[in-house]
Amino acid sequence: MASQTHILCFVNNKGGSGKSTTCANIGYSLSSLGYKVLLIDGDMQLNLSLAYFEEEFVLETAKSEKNLYAAIKYQKDLSDYILSTRYPNIDMILSSTLMSSIEYELFTKWQREYILKNGLKKIVERNEYDYILIDSPPTLGGWVMNILCASHYMITPVEASPWGLFGLANLFDFLSDIKYVTPDLQMLGVCITKADTRKNYLKQTITALEELKHTYVFETYIKVDSSIEWSQENGRPVMDYKKSSRSAIEYLSLTKEVVSRVNQQQKH
Amino acid sequence: MSISSKSINRINKAVETQNTPAKVALIPPPKTSEQDASSTEASETSGITQKLPDYLL
Numbered sequence: 001m002a003s004q005t006h007i008l009c010f011v012n013n014k015g016g017s018g019k020s021t022t023c024a025n026i027g028y029s030l031s032s033l034g035y036k037v038l039l040i041d042g043d044m045q046l047n048l049s050l051a052y053f054e055e056e057f058v059l060e061t062a063k064s065e066k067n068l069y070a071a072i073k074y075q076k077d078l079s080d081y082i083l084s085t086r087y088p089n090i091d092m093i094l095s096s097t098l099m100s101s102i103e104y105e106l107f108t109k110w111q112r113e114y115i116l117k118n119g120l121k122k123i124v125e126r127n128e129y130d131y132i133l134i135d136s137p138p139t140l141g142g143w144v145m146n147i148l149c150a151s152h153y154m155i156t157p158v159e160a161s162p163w164g165l166f167g168l169a170n171l172f173d174f175l176s177d178i179k180y181v182t183p184d185l186q187m188l189g190v191c192i193t194k195a196d197t198r199k200n201y202l203k204q205t206i207t208a209l210e211e212l213k214h215t216y217v218f219e220t221y222i223k224v225d226s227s228i229e230w231s232q233e234n235g236r237p238v239m240d241y242k243k244s245s246r247s248a249i250e251y252l253s254l255t256k257e258v259v260s261r262v263n264q265q266q267k268h
Numbered sequence: 269m270s271i272s273s274k275s276i277n278r279i280n281k282a283v284e285t286q287n288t289p290a291k292v293a294l295i296p297p298p299k300t301s302e303q304d305a306s307s308t309e310a311s312e313t314s315g316i317t318q319k320l321p322d323y324l325l
Contacts, residue, residue, distance in 0.1 A: 162271040169275035172282035179286050208272040214283040 005124045006262050007132045008188065009151040013174070014167030015138035018157040018193030019043075021228060022254075023135040024051035025247075026155075028237035029255035031089035035130035038082065038123065039092040042068065042116075042147055043137040044099035051237060052085045052092055062096040069096035071119055072146075073105045078119040087240075091129075099137070106142045113142070113181055117150040140174045149181065153188040153262060160195050160205035160221075172215075188261050191254060192221035216261065220254040222247060 008026075010019040020043065027039045041048035049058045061067050061083075071081045071093070081093045106112040120132065136147045148154065156171065158164045168190065175187070190209065195202050209217045227245035231238040239248040 162275075165272045165275040169278035169282070172279045176282040176285045204272065208276050211273075211276045211280070212283075213280045215279060 003127065003130075004266075005127055005129050005132055006153065007120070007124070007134065007151045008153045008155060008258070008262075009134040009136055009147045010155050010157060011136045011144060011147065011171070012156050012158060012167065013138055013140045013144075013171055014159070014164060017138075017159050017164065017167070018191075018222065019138070020045070020047035020051065020135050021232075022155070022157045022191060022193060022222070022251075023133050024048055025237050025239060025251040026255050026258060027090060027131075027133050028087070028239050029252045030131050030133075030259070031087055032239060032252070033255065033259065035089065035259075036128065037090045038129045038132045039085075039090065040068065040078075040132065040134045041093065041095035042099070042143070043095055043135050044097050045137070046095050046097065047232075048135040049092065049094040050235060051232065052087075052090070052235070053094070054235060058094065061094045062098070067094050067096040069098040069102060069105075072102060072115055075109070075115055076119060077122050078116075079122055082123075099143070102143045103141050106146070113145045113149045116146040120150055140171070145178065145181065148175075148178070148185055151185060153186050153265070155188050155191060155258070157191045157193045157222075160192050160199075160202050165205065165208060186265060187215060188258065188265070189216035189218045191218045195221045195223045197223060218254055218257050220250055220257055222250050222254065225250075 010023040012019055020041075023039065024047075027037045030037050039048060039052070046058050046062060049061070053061075064070075066081060066083070068078075068081065070076070071078050078093060082091045083094060085092055106115065109115060116134075123129065123132070134147050134151060136144050156168065158168050175182075175185075190212075192205065192209070206221075223246060225238075225245060225247035227238050227242050228247050231241035234241055238245055239251060242248060
């Protein structure tokens, strides 16, 4: 049994920043370090679900009533929607393509920012998991507000590009605007993904990010690596697909940093 | 200034805004004649302190 469940979300309104890949691989790395993990796929693109399950099963579940969309729509306890993955320490709540219309479902609900938080309440009370990781869609609407309100910490993967940093600034503006709704949420850090060491611009991005005054940037950054695409092709986290790959090693290193940061924050 | 530099400045500004303590509105209760006679300090500490979201201030 976990001593306390830490809830982390992966948020960036810019698409293709590596949220799902980072969530999937940190989840696996956490389990390899001995932690029990629940993954929640909050994105209609189903990518986190695909990282752990066969495509047919993901699509079948997406059409059924056993997914996150149904749980949120009917405001259910999320315990009933948890599925076991092939890995003993990792469970998941799968998504649905219908998540694209979740905003409409939320609109008429009372205290609509807290539906996910309320759905997780019993799971958190049971202390069954050390970590709950929530993947989010590339938007900043009411559903992402739900994810932020349900989380203790937020990690933002960002691509090393001018538009990546522009999107990051927009995200921080948004966070500043909604601070009164999510006063306890802490930004755990920004993580550079898809880093291409052949490009000079990577150095420029790192130099720019060093100018951040109050925001932690993870020392580990995830470099471009075809093992990630191959692992996606095979429906497995990269550490399981090819443990010796560069990205598997980097994700493990990033995960250790995440754990260390969470432990530090707990002490404060 | 490049997009990257401007973005970093925006992020720093946004985080500084977040770290600013919440605005606090002091709503003092109606004064009685006795309270009028008491010290200013006493009347301030007896006020209701309520946090209000920015958009209401």
